[in-house]
Amino acid sequence: MAPVPNPPPLDVTAAFEGRRVLLTGATGFVGKVWLALAIAHLPGLRRLDVLLRGRGDTTPRERFTAMVDGHPVFQALREQLGEDTLRTRLEQVHVVDGDVAQPHFGLSEPHLEAFRRDTDLLLHCAGQVDFFPPVDETIRCNIDGALHAADLIASSDRARLLHVSTCYVAGNRTGFQPEAPVRPHTLDGRTVDLDAHLQEIRDRLGLLRLLFESPMGREHVAERLRRRARLKGLSLPEEGSEEWERQRRDEFRKALIAEGHRIAEEMQHPNPYTWSKWIGELLVDRALPPERRCTFRPAIVESARRFPMPGWNEGFNTSGPLIVLIGTAYRYLPARPDHPFDVIPVDDVARGMTIASAALLEGCHADIYQCGTSALNRLTVGRACELTSLGHRIRRRQDGTPSERLLSHVETLPAPPDHPLGLPRLRDALAWATDRMQRAADHLQAETGREGSLQQQLRRAAKRSASAANELRKIQRLVDVFAPFIHDTPQVFETEALRSHRVKDPHFRVDVTSIDWRHYWTRVHMPGLRRWCLDAAGTGFRDRADAGTAPRRENGAALPSTQEKAARNGAHAHDPPSSGAAGNGAAPADVPPLPAASPMRHDARTSAPGGP
Amino acid sequence: MRTDEHDPVTPQPPPPHPLRVAFVRLEGVLSPRSALAATAWIAGNGQTIGQRLTGLAHAAALSPARGLLHALDGALTTRVTHAALRGLSEDRIHILAEEYVDDFLRPSLREDALDRLRALRRTHDRIVLLAETIAPVVESLRDDLRGIDDVLCNHLEFRNGRATGRLLEPLVGGAATARLAREHAATLGAPLEHTTALAAHAGDTLLLAAVGHPVAIAPDPLLHRTATTAGWPIERLAD
Numbered sequence: 001m002a003p004v005p006n007p008p009p010l011d012v013t014a015a016f017e018g019r020r021v022l023l024t025g026a027t028g029f030v031g032k033v034w035l036a037l038a039i040a041h042l043p044g045l046r047r048l049d050v051l052l053r054g055r056g057d058t059t060p061r062e063r064f065t066a067m068v069d070g071h072p073v074f075q076a077l078r079e080q081l082g083e084d085t086l087r088t089r090l091e092q093v094h095v096v097d098g099d100v101a102q103p104h105f106g107l108s109e110p111h112l113e114a115f116r117r118d119t120d121l122l123l124h125c126a127g128q129v130d131f132f133p134p135v136d137e138t139i140r141c142n143i144d145g146a147l148h149a150a151d152l153i154a155s156s157d158r159a160r161l162l163h164v165s166t167c168y169v170a171g172n173r174t175g176f177q178p179e180a181p182v183r184p185h186t187l188d189g190r191t192v193d194l195d196a197h198l199q200e201i202r203d204r205l206g207l208l209r210l211l212f213e214s215p216m217g218r219e220h221v222a223e224r225l226r227r228r229a230r231l232k233g234l235s236l237p238e239e240g241s242e243e244w245e246r247q248r249r250d251e252f253r254k255a256l257i258a259e260g261h262r263i264a265e266e267m268q269h270p271n272p273y274t275w276s277k278w279i280g281e282l283l284v285d286r287a288l289p290p291e292r293r294c295t296f297r298p299a300i301v302e303s304a305r306r307f308p309m310p311g312w313n314e315g316f317n318t319s320g321p322l323i324v325l326i327g328t329a330y331r332y333l334p335a336r337p338d339h340p341f342d343v344i345p346v347d348d349v350a351r352g353m354t355i356a357s358a359a360l361l362e363g364c365h366a367d368i369y370q371c372g373t374s375a376l377n378r379l380t381v382g383r384a385c386e387l388t389s390l391g392h393r394i395r396r397r398q399d400g401t402p403s404e405r406l407l408s409h410v411e412t413l414p415a416p417p418d419h420p421l422g423l424p425r426l427r428d429a430l431a432w433a434t435d436r437m438q439r440a441a442d443h444l445q446a447e448t449g450r451e452g453s454l455q456q457q458l459r460r461a462a463k464r465s466a467s468a469a470n471e472l473r474k475i476q477r478l479v480d481v482f483a484p485f486i487h488d489t490p491q492v493f494e495t496e497a498l499r500s501h502r503v504k505d506p507h508f509r510v511d512v513t514s515i516d517w518r519h520y521w522t523r524v525h526m527p528g529l530r531r532w533c534l535d536a537a538g539t540g541f542r543d544r545a546d547a548g549t550a551p552r553r554e555n556g557a558a559l560p561s562t563q564e565k566a567a568r569n570g571a572h573a574h575d576p577p578s579s580g581a582a583g584n585g586a587a588p589a590d591v592p593p594l595p596a597a598s599p600m601r602h603d604a605r606t607s608a609p610g611g612p
Numbered sequence: 613m614r615t616d617e618h619d620p621v622t623p624q625p626p627p628p629h630p631l632r633v634a635f636v637r638l639e640g641v642l643s644p645r646s647a648l649a650a651t652a653w654i655a656g657n658g659q660t661i662g663q664r665l666t667g668l669a670h671a672a673a674l675s676p677a678r679g680l681l682h683a684l685d686g687a688l689t690t691r692v693t694h695a696a697l698r699g700l701s702e703d704r705i706h707i708l709a710e711e712y713v714d715d716f717l718r719p720s721l722r723e724d725a726l727d728r729l730r731a732l733r734r735t736h737d738r739i740v741l742l743a744e745t746i747a748p749v750v751e752s753l754r755d756d757l758r759g760i761d762d763v764l765c766n767h768l769e770f771r772n773g774r775a776t777g778r779l780l781e782p783l784v785g786g787a788a789t790a791r792l793a794r795e796h797a798a799t800l801g802a803p804l805e806h807t808t809a810l811a812a813h814a815g816d817t818l819l820l821a822a823v824g825h826p827v828a829i830a831p832d833p834l835l836h837r838t839a840t841t842a843g844w845p846i847e848r849l850a851d
Binding site for chain 2: 383386387389390393394397409411413517518522
């Protein structure tokens with residue numbers, strides 16, 4: 001449905017009056033903020049169903065109760081509304097047991113019937129937002145989830161679908177990206193037969209699983225594990241033991257991650273996340289007529305400007321790792337200074353979703369709503385880099401050690417990837433130095449016949465040099481992951497559809513032109529990340545004042561530290577969470593060369609720029 | 613920039629006497645720190661090493677002769693001083709200005725000069741701060757300048773978020789300061805003969821000469837001589 005040329009003023013509150021809404025992804029970053037926004041500012045909702053999965057022994061209801069009772073977002077809401085008002089509003093919220101990866105979301109028959117007869121809007125916010133998760137997880141959540149959402153809508157009397165996707169469905173296309181439906185074509189012009197493509201991928205994954213379980217595949221993996229144990233000097237677990245099986249599963253997981261990367265590369269997408277969202281949009285567009293659906297595409301979702309509180313953030317999002325990196329002594333970031341860095345605060349996203357939903361309910365919606373800043377109030381990578389350095393400087397002035405303050409004067413600069421002091425050259429130089437020092441130590445030992453202090457010093461220096469090279473290797477992985485967003489694919493996203501709605505209620509207005517990037521980045525976003533996300537020592541980013549307020553999950557358990565997350569290679573899923581043990585961050589070179597594993601550039605994982 | 617703490621919310625009747633305005637110079641009167649100090653510090657904290665070295669070299673080259681140059685052509689000296697900021701981003705200048713004020717300018721504010729300001733407040737209808745330094749620095753000092761109604765300071769020109777090194781008109785510095793003060797007094801409808809000006813440097817001689825009540829506060833030798841000759845009151849500060 002094309003945008004209405006001159007739509008009447010949109011009364012968002014009235015549009016939701018007496019409506020019944022089903023929300024998925026309510027425990028995710030965006031979903032949670034939307035839920036809080038709805039509770040705070042949409043009192044007229046007749047009923048808000050929240051789809052949640054049980055986790056372990058925890059029932060969906062218990063998960064929800066724990067979230068409402070203990071989560072900072074709801075603590076903030078409690079302070080704003082008061083306990084009594086919050087309780088009253090929560091009476092409209094009902095937890096529904098279900099899973100987006102299941103047909104019809106796995107709803108029980110009564111819930112399914114109620115949905116078909118009585119629900120007005122499905123706000124499908126659930127998504128797997130890791131950049132490089134095992135591809136089967138991505139497919140289950142982002143592709144199957146979208147398909148199931150569309151099926152539910154198709155089977156209902158009147159429900160409509162707001163499908164939350166990402167601006168980055170544009171893949172590797174550069175330049176201006178209009179608010180237009182995705183097309184089943186790759187960047188190089190190949191037409192994708194959606195069903196055949198999905199079937200091929202499912203077949204490949206089935207084959208991969210078969211190969212892993214086959215005697216040949218088991219022996220192949222066993223050989224890899226033995227070789228790795230030898231190289232690292234680790235003891236090899238007994239074949240068939242629990243530890244052995246865990247390591248085997250890890251190998252399979254890595255193979256799935258590699259497969260996801262291969263698919264994304266083949267379809268000319270920067271990562272499996274954007275590819276899966278692209279497929280999800282194609283499926284929804286095919287399954288539903290325009291009057292019953294619209295797609296909402298946020299760009300890089302970051303800390304809240306105001307709601308539920310300034311700086312609120314969750315997870316290790318796109319800018320987080322870069323901000324940490326810029327806080328180190330690392331100097332030349334392979335990035336284009338003028339590359340748009342399309343960051344959008346999460347509360348603007350939640351408000352935008354509400355506007356789009358209201359328009360959808362009122363039947364005056366556009367097909368696509370993009371929600372970003374690059375078109376109207378552009379933040380560039382160069383500016384973000386500089387603001388980050390200045391933000392670190394502000395913090396370190398307050399509570400930094402003398403060495404940290406000194407570090408503030410070494411600023412990271414965007415530079416071409418082949419900069420003389422860039423990563424590859426530095427790594428080469430360190431490798432050369434390590435080799436020379438080791439050789440010199442060996443030579444001296446051979447000459448003198450003993451290990452003197454000079455040799456020891458040389459070996460220590462060589463070890464430090466090798467360690468530094470290893471750190472640079474990790475940085476290179478991180479930079480490679482973010483290359484599409486800071487160097488490779490400059491994109492500007494049209495955001496006219498949201499602007500075309502004249503919104504009456506100020507609670508829901510989205511005005512990205514009012515973002516003061518200097519203030520937002522240094523006084524809201526960076527302190528927010530520090531407070532809510534980056535809580536580990538050693539990142540150079542710890543806010544000591546907040547040491548006692550580590551963010552907690554909705555069940556009250558402490559969130560994993562940045563170090564823990566780093567150990568998981570920044571894996572971050574909002575909802576549903578990554579199942580099982582996350583990968584250990586091995587480079588793709590570690591991935592067994594099973595079916596058509598192609599050489600990879602990206603080999604670390606982190607979370608998605610946009611989407612839920 | 614205007615600070616409106618003293619502006620009444622509702623319009624008040626004009627005072628029964630001619631409007632009495634006092635012009636107070638930031639540099640030399642309220643603080644001994646010059647505009648060059650702020651510029652040099654900000655320029656010395658550029659993003660790249662090249663920017664830092666260029667900025668510092670610029671300030672170092674200007675520093676020895678600045679007093680004399682200022683007395684000869686204050687406006688030109690002000691322009692040359694701020695050219696050191698060329699190429700720096702607006703973000704950097706604003707954030708570093710806050711840091712400069714916190715670390716250097718605020719601690720240097722003279723307590724007895726601030727007392728003098730409060731005394732002026734009692735006898736004058738409007739206090740105008742004249743600052744040769746740039747707006748971000750003065751804005752960061754806003755909380756310390758209670759009692760100031762208007763601020764006239766220099767504004768950098770920015771293009772694509774970066775300072776061009778040029779100052780926008782109207783300029784504060786040298787002869788331009790006197791002209792600006794006259795224009796501002798005229799805008800306010802304040803007769804110059806009832807206007808007071810507090811300054812400390814020879815570059816502000818024309819400003820002092822333009823008003824009815826000039827006061828040389830802790831003057832430099834050149835201004836001291838001029839003030840003595842002209843019979844202007846000279847006040848010393850304790851610190």
